[in-house]
Amino acid sequence: MLRIVTTAILIALTASAGATEAGWALLREGEHVVLLRNAMAPGASEPANFDIEKCSTQRRLSERGKLQARKMGALFAARAAPTERVLSSRYCRTLETARLAFGGAEEFAALDPPAADETARKQQIEAVMQEIRGYSGSGNFILVTHLETIQALTGQTAREGEAVIVAPEGDGLKVLGRIIFN
Structure with missing residues (x-):
């Protein structure tokens, strides 16, 4: 049984590493769109006193998350993946991820977590899609x-x-590849 579990873990790790290498190959070409999830931040939801204007009321990057964000930027540079434009949600953990990895970003409210109201949610997603479709x-x-x-x-x-x-792709997005930063 241990052998089966070990083999399954090795296969998963190999597949993940292969996917990451394929992702870097795409990014070296440039002209791609990357959805980057913020680096590691403890917790699962915002505190009750959440205020978008005050980082002290939000989930923040852990020390490990800060290291992870720096590693992202270092790997983009080392892998010769050219970065032309960076947008970020207005949340402090995404802005800090962008700052540590890429030196900063333009704030773009449509990248905040989707609104609860369905109409607002659709408008928000469409605003992101317009930015993606318009990128050249x-x-x-x-x-x-x-x-x-x-x-x-x-x-x-x-x-x-x-x-x-x-x-x-059509009305949505097609996933071309992934890069995992541990």
Whole structure:
């Protein structure tokens, strides 16, 4: 039984490493869109006193998350993955991820977690899709956001600090690759 479990873990790790290498190959070409989930931040929801204007009332990056964000930036540079534009949710953990990895980002409210109101949610997702469809740079376009936003856009999940490489397809997005930053 131990042998089966060990083999399954090794297969999963090998597949993950292969997917990450394929993702880097895409990003070296440039001209790709990357949905990047914020780096590691403890907790699962915002505190009751949450205020978008005050970082002290929000979930923040852990020390491990700060290291992870720095590693992201270092790997983008080392892997020659050109970055042209970076947008971020207004939440402090996404802005800090963008600052530590890429030196900063433009705030873009549509990258905040999707609104509870269905009409507002659709408008928010459409605003993100317009940015993605309108991108025509030669480097990569990075959007630092949240799990819920990535799920709303792709129907897939992402780990903290995971990059999901996407391209517009019809009314939605097609996932082209992934990069896992541990």
